[in-house]
Amino acid sequence: MKNLCLSLCVCLLSFGAIAQSKLTTSTGHIKFFSSTVAEDIEANNYKVLSTLSSDGTLVFSVPMQSFEFDKALMQKHYNSKKFLDTKQFPKAKFKGNISNIDDIDLTKDGTYTAKVTGALTIHGETNSVEEDLHLKVNAGQVMATTEFTIVLADYGVAFKDGKPSTNIAKEIKITATLDYK
Amino acid sequence: MRKYLKISAAIVVIGLGVVAYFWFMPHRDVQKTKAFAEIEAQTLVNEFLTDRAKANDRYLANDGDSKVLIISGEVVDRTVDQSGMQVVLVKTSPTDEMGVSCTFSLESNAQAKTLTPGTAIKIKGVIRSGAEIDKDLDLVEHVVLEKCAVVK
Numbered sequence: 473m474k475n476l477c478l479s480l481c482v483c484l485l486s487f488g489a490i491a492q493s494k495l496t497t498s499t500g501h502i503k504f505f506s507s508t509v510a511e512d513i514e515a516n517n518y519k520v521l522s523t524l525s526s527d528g529t530l531v532f533s534v535p536m537q538s539f540e541f542d543k544a545l546m547q548k549h550y551n552s553k554k555f556l557d558t559k560q561f562p563k564a565k566f567k568g569n570i571s572n573i574d575d576i577d578l579t580k581d582g583t584y585t586a587k588v589t590g591a592l593t594i595h596g597e598t599n600s601v602e603e604d605l606h607l608k609v610n611a612g613q614v615m616a617t618t619e620f621t622i623v624l625a626d627y628g629v630a631f632k633d634g635k636p637s638t639n640i641a642k643e644i645k646i647t648a649t650l651d652y653k
Numbered sequence: 654m655r656k657y658l659k660i661s662a663a664i665v666v667i668g669l670g671v672v673a674y675f676w677f678m679p680h681r682d683v684q685k686t687k688a689f690a691e692i693e694a695q696t697l698v699n700e701f702l703t704d705r706a707k708a709n710d711r712y713l714a715n716d717g718d719s720k721v722l723i724i725s726g727e728v729v730d731r732t733v734d735q736s737g738m739q740v741v742l743v744k745t746s747p748t749d750e751m752g753v754s755c756t757f758s759l760e761s762n763a764q765a766k767t768l769t770p771g772t773a774i775k776i777k778g779v780i781r782s783g784a785e786i787d788k789d790l791d792l793v794e795h796v797v798l799e800k801c802a803v804v805k
Contacts, residue, residue, distance in 0.1 A: 499733075499734035519734075521794055523791070533787065538781045543678070544681070547717055562713060562781075
């Protein structure tokens with residue numbers, strides 16, 4: 473009887489471990505791109521931390537000072553209080569769920585389109601996001617990619633006049649590539 | 654009249670020079686910048702866990718040129734990011750929950766490739782963000798250092 477109880481406990485614990493299996497990356501890449509008549513601006517960040525759980529929970533944390541620009545002055549402006557104020561808000565975060573997780577098998581090789589909904593917090597402002605995430609499962613590794621736009625004003629970044637109002641797009645294109653293991 | 658023309662030309666040249674300076678201003682050379690502090694990996698982690706706002710204020714800069722630090726500890730893990738840069742995780746002890754994630758640069762990448770777990774090390778780099786346990790997101794986040802190089 474004692475052995476039976478022990479076996480049952482082990483089975484339940486194993487099931488729990490499987491049920492909560494989680495893929496992670498600390499080397500995700502996010503690029504943002506702004507295009508105006510005046511100039512194109514691009515910045516890259518390779519320090520994105522993210523987890524993708526088998527129950528469909530998707531989480532991101534982005535160290536905002538890790539965005540690198542070609543031009544040093546542009547990077548200084550981006551970090552400053554007038555723009556993203558990265559000292560006050562050093563991380564952007566996202567927490568969401570994959571609504572069609574039952575159609576996706578993260579352990580089986582193949583390509584899937586995940587429907588993601590969640591809350592994105594940048595610059596202390598939170599907005600709901602609904603986007604597709606493309607997943608490619610190959611030998612236990614999952615490569616996830618997505619591309620979407622955000623409106624800067626939704627995150628408390630808006631310029632009424634001056635050079636920023638003409639040189640920075642109102643909508644920014646975000647591209648993410650996440651190498652889960 | 655000629656005098657005014659000369660003055661105007663000089664002002665235009667100086668103006669263009671100032672614009673060109675800011676336009677082509679190079680990024681800060683982290684390895685040539687004097688380190689703000691030399692600190693154990695776990696001590697740095699603890700500063701953020703104890704009072705994140707205070708640590709952010711101490712180490713992060715408004716313009717993104719945050720403090721250059723020399724951290725010490727033990728190599729626990731080494732990976733490569735999507736841009737091909739080596740990423741070395743340093744902890745005071747391998748059993749510590751959190752440490753410092755150090756991304757190397759084009760100039761220093763080769764020296765990181767020889768690092769193996771268990772090696773005692775000192776690494777210099779610029780801090781990008783602090784350590785954090787985000788219970789809401791169920792995430793454990795290491796301190797992030799970039800443009801790193803081994804201190805010999």
